Amino acid sequence: MKPDLSLGPYVPGAAVSTERRSVVSVLADFIELCKPRIASFVFLASFTGGLLAAGPDSGVMSALLAALFVTLVAGASGVFNQVLERDLDRLMPRTQNRPLPSGRISPRAAIPFAAFLAIVGVAGLGVAYSLLSAFLALATLAAYALVYTPLKRYSSLNTVVGAIPGAMPPLLGYVALAGETGAWGWMLFGILFAWQFPHFLAIAWLYREDYRRAGMLMLPCLPGSEGVAGRQALLYALVLLPVSLLPGVRGDAGITYTLGALFLGILYVVASAAFAWRETPTRARAVLFVSLFYLPLLFTLTLSDPVVSLVLGN
Numbered sequence: 001m002k003p004d005l006s007l008g009p010y011v012p013g014a015a016v017s018t019e020r021r022s023v024v025s026v027l028a029d030f031i032e033l034c035k036p037r038i039a040s041f042v043f044l045a046s047f048t049g050g051l052l053a054a055g056p057d058s059g060v061m062s063a064l065l066a067a068l069f070v071t072l073v074a075g076a077s078g079v080f081n082q083v084l085e086r087d088l089d090r091l092m093p094r095t096q097n098r099p100l101p102s103g104r105i106s107p108r109a110a111i112p113f114a115a116f117l118a119i120v121g122v123a124g125l126g127v128a129y130s131l132l133s134a135f136l137a138l139a140t141l142a143a144y145a146l147v148y149t150p151l152k153r154y155s156s157l158n159t160v161v162g163a164i165p166g167a168m169p170p171l172l173g174y175v176a177l178a179g180e181t182g183a184w185g186w187m188l189f190g191i192l193f194a195w196q197f198p199h200f201l202a203i204a205w206l207y208r209e210d211y212r213r214a215g216m217l218m219l220p221c222l223p224g225s226e227g228v229a230g231r232q233a234l235l236y237a238l239v240l241l242p243v244s245l246l247p248g249v250r251g252d253a254g255i256t257y258t259l260g261a262l263f264l265g266i267l268y269v270v271a272s273a274a275f276a277w278r279e280t281p282t283r284a285r286a287v288l289f290v291s292l293f294y295l296p297l298l299f300t301l302t303l304s305d306p307v308v309s310l311v312l313g314n
Helices: 012-033 036-054 060-086 107-128 131-151 158-166 167-180 181-205 206-215 230-251 255-277 281-302 304-312
Strands: none
Touching: 012 060, 012 107, 012 304, 036 167, 060 107, 060 167, 060 230, 107 131, 107 181, 107 255, 107 304, 131 167, 131 281, 158 181, 167 181, 181 206, 181 230, 181 255, 181 281, 230 255, 230 281, 255 281, 281 304
């Protein structure tokens, strides 16, 4: 066949290349459905919980595998969430280009994908670890997809309800390796529970018009809610500070963790206090910025003492 020079120079295999790009694009959309940035936080949180339960000398690979299973369940939760909210996502500029509302992926394709992730994640925890970890992971998925997601249409309490499954990853990782809940698991749960509020309130304030347009009852969207998001953010940042110091007070963590948690907690309080004093886009973004490096740094600090002990041979 003679090439059509009006469309540019003929390149052998160009059609195959275009097809490959199409496959890559589809794969990228399925990955996007899993919310990779959130998934990375989930992986770190569950890995931290698992490693604290098992110890760094023998539990690294087991903690990594448990974190992978927990992350698969979290990915399934995110996909189910987007399936249920695709009509609302079409109404918001920041979400309307996601794979489902844009039509690049259909619900008929997304639902089996989410089910597959959930089955692999839950079954993996049940077979490789314990039935308790599998049950808690399944309950977390159900709470997120079937309770928190629809509640956003009916009540501003959705943030509190959603913070419960949102705080589960480190506890799930801990339970997977320990076979039971423990002090570290619950302390990490408490830290993550409190951390979420300034983070999500800043996001909800920044995108309050989007949420209002979609009919989601987020706190900053409600009539007469001026100043509430900032005050709530400050309240939970103040709660987070002593909660994050609890491992050091109890003796479960050493001085490295305690000083680091104190510094990070004060920074979070200062950013939230500025947002509470005056709600502006710059101050909301400052809270969001601090929150995004607070969590990975704090989880890294929880591992600093056992890792140092391992290196020193203590």
